[in-house]
Amino acid sequence: MENSEKTITDLREAFVNIDSNRVNELLKKAIEENIPPREIIEKAIRQGADEVGKKYEACEYFLPELVMSGDMMKEAIELLKPMMQADGISSSGKIVFGTVKGDLHDIGKNIVISMLSVAGFDITDAGVDISSEKFVSEVREKKPDILCMSSLLTHTMPELNLVIEELKKAGLRNKVKIMVGGRPVTEEYAREIGADSFGKDAYEAVEKAKQLMKKR
Amino acid sequence: MTPRERFMIAARLQEPDQVPVAFLRGSYDATRIGLHVKDYIFDYKKKLNAQLKLMERFSGCAFVPGINPDFGIVAEASAFGTEVFYYEKEPPMCTSIIKQIEEIDRIKVPDPHRDGLLPKVLEAYKYLIDNVPSNCEVDPQAIRGPMDLASALRGVGPFLSDMYKHPEHVHKLMEIATQTQIDFVKAMDETSGGSNIIFMCDDIPGLISPKFFEEFGFPYMKKIFQTFSNKLKIYHNCKNSMHILERLANTSFQVFNFSFENNIAETKKRIGKRTCLMGNVEPIGIFLKGSQREIEDICREQIKMAGPGGGYILSVGGGCYGPDQSMDAMISAADKYGKYPIVID
Numbered sequence: 083m084e085n086s087e088k089t090i091t092d093l094r095e096a097f098v099n100i101d102s103n104r105v106n107e108l109l110k111k112a113i114e115e116n117i118p119p120r121e122i123i124e125k126a127i128r129q130g131a132d133e134v135g136k137k138y139e140a141c142e143y144f145l146p147e148l149v150m151s152g153d154m155m156k157e158a159i160e161l162l163k164p165m166m167q168a169d170g171i172s173s174s175g176k177i178v179f180g181t182v183k184g185d186l187h188d189i190g191k192n193i194v195i196s197m198l199s200v201a202g203f204d205i206t207d208a209g210v211d212i213s214s215e216k217f218v219s220e221v222r223e224k225k226p227d228i229l230c231m232s233s234l235l236t237h238t239m240p241e242l243n244l245v246i247e248e249l250k251k252a253g254l255r256n257k258v259k260i261m262v263g264g265r266p267v268t269e270e271y272a273r274e275i276g277a278d279s280f281g282k283d284a285y286e287a288v289e290k291a292k293q294l295m296k297k298r
Numbered sequence: 299m300t301p302r303e304r305f306m307i308a309a310r311l312q313e314p315d316q317v318p319v320a321f322l323r324g325s326y327d328a329t330r331i332g333l334h335v336k337d338y339i340f341d342y343k344k345k346l347n348a349q350l351k352l353m354e355r356f357s358g359c360a361f362v363p364g365i366n367p368d369f370g371i372v373a374e375a376s377a378f379g380t381e382v383f384y385y386e387k388e389p390p391m392c393t394s395i396i397k398q399i400e401e402i403d404r405i406k407v408p409d410p411h412r413d414g415l416l417p418k419v420l421e422a423y424k425y426l427i428d429n430v431p432s433n434c435e436v437d438p439q440a441i442r443g444p445m446d447l448a449s450a451l452r453g454v455g456p457f458l459s460d461m462y463k464h465p466e467h468v469h470k471l472m473e474i475a476t477q478t479q480i481d482f483v484k485a486m487d488e489t490s491g492g493s494n495i496i497f498m499c500d501d502i503p504g505l506i507s508p509k510f511f512e513e514f515g516f517p518y519m520k521k522i523f524q525t526f527s528n529k530l531k532i533y534h535n536c537k538n539s540m541h542i543l544e545r546l547a548n549t550s551f552q553v554f555n556f557s558f559e560n561n562i563a564e565t566k567k568r569i570g571k572r573t574c575l576m577g578n579v580e581p582i583g584i585f586l587k588g589s590q591r592e593i594e595d596i597c598r599e600q601i602k603m604a605g606p607g608g609g610y611i612l613s614v615g616g617g618c619y620g621p622d623q624s625m626d627a628m629i630s631a632a633d634k635y636g637k638y639p640i641v642i643d
């Protein structure tokens with residue numbers, strides 16, 4: 083096995099084992115060995131994250147492991163970003179992402195953001211408890227391809243609809259694709275309020291975001 | 299037999315005259331009569347009136363807790379200085395305050411007579427005891443479980459990743475959260491002269507592995523329950539807990555309000571001989587949005603699976619959200635199908 087291949091394999095294994103210190107060491111080693119950032123992300127980080135996701139689905143892993151997976155992805159992207167820019171790797175698309183007003187939950191949002199980052203999207207994290215006015219101004223200023231909104235509480239779900247209505251009033255609805263998600267949100271609800279897409283989990287959100295970009 | 303008497307008999311793993319129905323107390327008391335939740339929290343007269351109205355309207359079920367100070371889940375966290383946000387129709391929420399892990403070293407156990415909303419809780423408790431009609435009991439407010447409180451102070455995401463990155467700090471925070479709750483319950487007992495129940499809500503154990511629950515959850519939950527061993531201990535967890543069911547039950551609560559994600563038959567089989575089960579109708583698709591017929595049908599199945607032999611309370615497997623007609627449907631289902639001895643085809 084070539085050195086670079088072994089480093090990628092070790093990195094993926096460390097990621098799956100949630101060994102964040104070892105992941106950091108191996109990321110630096112991979113950079114020293116001049117492994118292209120796209121290869122590091124695709125073969126070690128993304129595949130490692132997929133494996134963590136499968137273990138979560140199988141109840142081998144729980145939420146702390148998913149949160150750690152998100153943290154490790156975020157750190158890897160931060161570390162590799164300068165190399166990606168130098169290599170001229172283009173963004174998959176621009177996304178503004180926030181949790182709606184009245185909702186302070188951010189675990190799901192952060193995990194989805196990490197997955198989207200690994201998939202090459204350029205993300206603005208608008209944060210939690212974001213009002214419809216703030217979402218509208220983010221869309222106006224950042225001009226994202228996709229606006230992602232999450233709602234984790236049943237009573238904050240109507241905020242998703244409110245943002246879409248406010249975007250219509252501001253004449254911005256046709257300039258951005260909208261994806262919604264969160265524990266109580268369903269595909270049917272997303273359709274009802276006129277969102278373009280719905281992601282039931284982080285993995286589906288990435289696929290749906292890619293599909294939305296094809297429609298742009 | 300009153301709904302509360304039924305509840306208490308089921309809690310002792312026996313059969314009352316029929317399967318009791320119980321709902322968790324929450325801001326629905328206020329919102330169903332058009333009262334702003336902040337008014338409900340701080341105006342004790344309105345609070346008592348709202349809670350009594352709900353109990354009068356739903357005389358066929360018990361509430362957990364019964365008449366109680368009900369400051370929502372922010373009370374204990376506020377004692378550490380967290381910012382509290384109030385909403386018109388929803389319970390208050392608060393933000394985390396521990397941004398850097400080292401800050402845990404400087405956090406102290408608050409004084410329930412001095413810090414945050416806790417003195418207000420005690421004041422409201424006293425008011426309710428002094429003013430409640432003689433046929434009603436006043437319960438202490440629900441407490442957050444130690445993991446739930448710790449995660450509120452640190453933020454859920456960071457708290458969960460700290461289990462990997464800073465386990466010694468997680469223990470430190472858990473010790474502080476545990477002592478906070480013990481002091482808080484003792485202060486409520488001083489106010490009332492001693493209460494019969496302790497009601498703890500903690501979802502976090504359902505989110506973590508058996509290994510992490512064993513290390514970071516079990517000892518602290520058990521310590522709180524053991525400290526108040528003479529009380530009826532009711533525990534609420536609205537996350538799937540099938541992976542830690544026996545260990546959870548070993549923390550020694552007597553009533554378990556469990557998630558709709560738990561399989562009720564298996565939960566009954568595994569811990570039903572030593573723990574009274576309270577649940578677990580799906581809260582959103584069925585209880586919130588279902589028709590009366592749908593709710594009754596589901597309740598019938600639940601009674602069939604968990605009712606025989608007693609030790610079962612029909613309830614929602616999550617928070618109580620109303621609406622009135624859903625609560626009526628559940629009460630009606632218990633009347634129709636829950637008479638002991640239970641005979642359902």
